[in-house]
Amino acid sequence: MAQRRVYQVNNVSALFESGTVIEFPHDAPAGSIVTHVVDGRPVRVLLTDTPLSGGRYAAEFVDCYL
Numbered sequence: 484m485a486q487r488r489v490y491q492v493n494n495v496s497a498l499f500e501s502g503t504v505i506e507f508p509h510d511a512p513a514g515s516i517v518t519h520v521v522d523g524r525p526v527r528v529l530l531t532d533t534p535l536s537g538g539r540y541a542a543e544f545v546d547c548y549l
Contacts, residue, residue, distance in 0.1 A: 486510075487508055487509070487510050488508065488509065488530075488539075488540050489506060489507070489508050489538065489539045489540070490506065490507060490508075490509060490528070490530055490539065490540050490541070490542040491504065491505065491506045491535055491539045491540070491541060491542065492505040492506075492519075492526070492528055492542045492543070492544060493541055493542070493543060493544075494543075494544065495544075498544070499521065499522065503521075505519070505521055505526070505542075506539065507519050509530060511530055512530070513530050513531055513532040513540070514529070514530065514531075515529075515530050516528070516529050516530075516545055517530060526544065526546075527544075527545040527546050528542040528543060528544055528545060529542060529543045529544075529545055530542050531543065
């Protein structure tokens with residue numbers, strides 16, 4: 484089982500208000516696509532091994548239902 488990590492989604496201003504930060508913990512390994520709900524909308528993101536500051540890891544949008 485993968486280690487629990489905190490992920491931060493990059494480039495959220497295209498779909499959400501400026502200044503919105505999407506962070507969430509997850510146990511799935513890097514390379515997984517997971518669904519996370521943001522403002523009542525399901526967002527699918529790709530978890531990566533790319534480290535960010537503060538011990539977080541990057542996640543990238545796959546798709547978002549508007």
